[in-house]
Amino acid sequence: MEIGIDVGGTFTDAVLLEDGYVRAVAKVPTGEDPLEPMLAALDTVLAGVPPERVGRVVLSTTLITNLIAHRKYDPVALVLIPGPGLPFDHYRINPATYIVSGAMDYRGREIEPLNEDEVRAAARDIAARGYRQVAVVGKFSPRNAAHELRAAAILKETVPELHVELGHLVTSQLNFPRRILTAFLTCATRQRYATFARAVAEGLRRRGLTARAFVLKADGGTLPLEAAARYPVETVFSGPAASTLGVQALLPPGETAVVLDAGGTTTDLALILSGTPLVASRGLKVEDQFTQVRGLAVKSVPVGGDSVLERIGRELVVYSDRVDRPYCLGGSRPTPTDALRVLGHTEIGDPGRAYEAMALLATDSQSPEEVAGEVLLMVTEIIAGEIEAMFREWQEEPAYRVWEVLQRRTRKRPNLLVGVGGAAGLAPLVAQHLGARALVPPYAAVANAIGAAVARTTLMISLHVDTARGRYVVAEEGYQGELEDPRHFGEHSAVQLATAWLRKRAAALGAGDEVDGVEILRQDVFNIVREWRTVGRLFDLVVQTPRGILTHVKGVNS
Amino acid sequence: MRPTGIIFFPAFDWAISPTHPEREERLLYTRDQIFEEGLLDLPGIKEFSPRLATFLDVARVHFCVPHVRDQVRDAHLIAAGACLVLADCIMSGEVRNAFALVRPPGHHAMRVVHGNRGFCNINNEAITIEYLRRRYGVGRIAVVDSDVHHGDGTQDIFYHDPDVLCISFHQDGRTLYPGTGFTNELGGPGAYLRTINIPLPPGTTDAGLHYVLDNLVLPILRDFEPELIINSAGQDNHYTDPLANMCVTARGYADLTAKLRPHLAVLEGGYAIESALPYVNMAILLALAGYDYSHVREPGYRPGMLRESPEVAAQIRRVVEELRELWENRHRVDPEAIFGKDRFYERQKFVYYDTDDIREFQLERVRRCPDCPGYLTVASSARHPGGRHYHICGISIPVRACEECYGEGYATFEAARRTGDYTHVYLQDKATDVFRAYDTETRELLDWEG
């Protein structure tokens, strides 16, 4: 049996799956504390189930998203090694930013040695100012982490109680400013995440659960709950990922669809293409800043079932930043949910109050039904416009190879729209607007929890090999090694090497048995030519555990 | 402030041949640098995605022998298409300027295309210019070619076009491919002094380059008052370039960009793919977007290490002096004294295609018309690598052709079709955007209309 729990902004949902069948569901309001509703929902679905029969618990939580949004994190000092390039002002994102001399190039060759005295001076100042968390980030550190490692060693030598996070271990992709921010956020949230993870583990233990616990990441993969303390930022925006995986599980394998997850405050849009959710081509934007966190390509529209509506003059206005309980559920302001109720697109709430809510918005001789129609047309147009924009972005994703440009031209827009979440009733209206087919599957209200329950562990390894220099780097592990036989190192050797490191990584994170195959995500080979002669090759390889879900939900005819 | 648009298209799966300088790896380190610096995330820089230019876009500029599809690969269409996307963004006002950081390059591709020369098949800038005129009715355009090699393709295409000013500065043709671009190449009778060539001695530094810019290029541009400036942004003037002998730095290129303020910069050559391109490309992009580029520095560069010899500096001053005098006296020129009084102006050309080892003989004839730039006829013969000989004739009618030239152009096309002297006859009617290609052997007539 598997349990999936999604702690959302308004509700916490849970499901219990057994052999692909949904055996129990729970929905409880989310309060201030992130732990309590999670345990309450867990208890509901566990009722009458022998705890030892549960093999797996997957949790999707807004904990880190909220910590970052409210800046409730630990103070962090940054030690940066940028070298030449942009002016340093671009990197001072924090009151305690120390810039030290030293530089690497794109092939990991040292351009300028690390200035160790500057690192020591920074360490003393950091200690004097009372910082305990430090992130050390160097430009091109994924290609050669020597400066980051040396700086960390000096920091620890000078001030032993510092906790030091290294940029190249946080993200392997090239993008120095994003690496700085991602390392910063990792540093800032790791302790709070670890505390939370321990509390969850304790809660599970007290219920007699021996299941393995995982946390859901933004890319729809899971990590073992406690191992994720090394990558807490990866758990941001796991909610939309959970819903998308839920839809994937509720549809037959291989289906292509737009996912519309209409919640109280936002409507999240995502794409499932031939059975696989689309991953964003770049790292996620968190609180308007670019990170290197890999996530599904989700578009969040700040309009949901609880958005406040108002009539100003003749204009009907929907607020993206003001929410209230729907009038039909006892709230004080009219919302789109009230409009859905009036026109029979949802069964929740008191119909009488829904009519009242629409009457509050009526102009002249408008009937409540007419007002509801006007409201839903406006909301539908907003969402349909965003879906169009999402299609365009997908069709215009960056393409750096001829075949990618040609392939992109063949991309066809999906014509199935699947609605889940509290205001799933919007889906048929939006679909009609787009000329697509709509589907609101059974269990639509808890698709997010289903998604969590069926998510699998995803791990990735980026291998960069430079045979001319006889070296290779496994960025995620911070490993830099020498090639045994650079002259005979070919593509096959590269795949083997990357696969071995992927297995090793899975074992180290306590998820060795979760890896039952390898998918090659990127495989680039370049000749290094000097004066018309090939002197070596560069291999850029990214491999990952196969994406996919544990099971499709049975007993739903979609 | 509106952002700078960029299309980065490194064509990681395209090469002329595996060890050719124009190969997959060329922009690899540039990618690493631009990505690692996070330049595409800067609010002042916006990335766009390329599209494929159409055969029509190509036919508007080139007579491809025998057909567009025989000379053009998808990679070429994407590089040209990237420039067109950016041209649209510039014209719509979505961006303030743009950088087509794309390959393959194009500035050695001439009007007639028998194959690849100087690593180029089709001319990205020329295709953009004709597109801008057709789609948006742009009038005067200036091309400033800062590649170390003479921009002979662009010059050839616009040699008789008074609305396109082509300025190229480059390492002296006596010391470098393609061996042209001397001060006496100044444009045809209808477009005299719309071509300016500034040959520079080997060893020219940032100082020399900026002397040319300040004292010649910028004053000429001020006088010409173009609506748009396109920069053929080759980077092989760099002091580490393996194919040339100049001493320009990334900083020198960025300062050039900042002074020139091109609307569109298009990457051309530059084959120091590790020591120059990552830094020069970054510096140009920052300069276009108005960011501080003063901290961009090549590894190993020390201020003062590149000094221009007094002889080099003196030579540069002489060239600038000579051209400046010509330019300042441009209104006093008597074309008849230079070109005679014949109804047609003719020139013969021999063109060598280094990549494909093709030798082309050309006779170009342009009508000297008082009312318009005059229609042009080009007869060209070459033996292609497959062994087949082509004798083609192309007729080009300018955008603002007068009625007489328009009619005569069509009549010439029909006459050339009937003679049987040519294997293929082409018509390029830029006035109404009609293009035809006629195969004498199969009697097939291809027809495109814009």
Ligand SMILES: [Zn+2]
């Ligand atoms: Zn060149």
Ligand SMILES: [Zn+2]
């Ligand atoms: Zn005329």
